Amino acid sequence: MILVGLTGGIGSGKSTVSALLAARGAVVVDADAIVREVQSPGHPVFAAIVERFGEEVRGPDGGLDRQALADRVFGDDEALAALNALVHPAVGEEIARRLEAEAATDHVVVLDVPLLVESGRDDMAALVVVDVDPEVAVERLVAHRGMRADDVRARMARQASREDRLARADVVLDNSGDRAALEAQVDALWPRLEALPPADRG
Template sequence: MIRIGLTGGIGAGKSTVARVLTERGAYLVDSDKIAREVVAPGTPGLERIVEAFGTGVLADDGSLDRPALAAIAFANEENRLTLNGITHPLIGARTTEMIGAAPADGIVLQDIPLLVEGGLAPLFHLVIIVHADVEERVRRLTGQRGMGEEDARARIAAQATEEQRRAVADVWIDNTGAPDDLEPVVGALWDDRLVPFEANIRSGTIAPAVAVDEPWGPDAQRLVARLWAVCGGLAATIECTSAADSSVRVVVPDADSAHKLAEPLREGGFPQAAAGSYGSADPFRPAAITMDVAAG
């Protein structure tokens, strides 16, 4: 199984990319849909929200009146934390349940609008960012969604910046152009990268070395962050020793920790090549990882 994080600014076309990938066979976990499900009428989530904020957050049909809730929940920090304390565990539990139901060879696509803002990028094998120029996004939001221009620009400004998104992007899809331009790009991503990557992880295969368009330098920080997410408390230090070819050194406190990390590393996209040596299962981004036991 491989987990792919998908995100992008409002109006960039993230849902279109999700549609193309699910048509190819991706297993979609839509965080917005889950967030609505856990507070639907009759759910414990909605009941707890009413207990916390009163019946004024309900619409006439008994469903959640989201604008009314937002006006209360975001009026102060205490209310916001109360709301998050209710919804976040429910969303997390449902997300875990859905991922657990995915097939063993699944390519799980998690559509998360606030992936960048939430610092979630290291938790995924790959992060796909869908991008479009600001003016194109404003045009789509005002023309296709009927949003006022001032509101559209305010929503765009409140989200992560292009620089912040580029910092976490393993795949950058520019969707500024015509809709027909997008499908072949996403299809090639599925065929050439995602399917082989998942197969390599499942079989514990290191991808053959390939020439890359640019050195790993810009990606080194992402690689180290991803390894920290995989290794957690079992690693003492993780450092990039050569950004040019993505060489990373992982130091563990003892041999037992090294043994325990072999399977998590494989599942995280870094199969073992030999004792103390791991590589990347990603066919588009090779990496060489050395694991050492701390002296003494």
């Protein structure tokens, strides 16, 4: 397997790039999707979250009310640390399981993780960073996802800085333009990813 990291700040368009790479044949291991899986009813992590934070984080449908949970933990370092302690180990185990399942293949495996730079992980053949001006990202998230600007900025403050991500990047995709411009960059990137050296299984 050829292991490629994909990251970007909130609102950068990372999920769009992830989908474009999947359409070209990449196997995507999406940390955000795994988080949603472990936070779904019936999973031990969901039960632990409700026990720790109370019934107010359970939505009308019985699932997790993500906005209520976000309101509870952002701005409260202790609560956020408690949430991470419940969620991160389960997510890490599932990521490891999926990577192991691909280890013997010749697939390009894209590890799509918002906090990849912060994690210090260094076993990837390349790190792709999706970059956009933070204020553009705020505008997009407010307009398209209905998020509150102060909530977006609070989340950004907990991520690596734009400068840190760019300093670590092997490839930078500029998402300040339209989707066609982004797709053209992914088209150019794909053969480069396929030519990268495979992961060392030793």
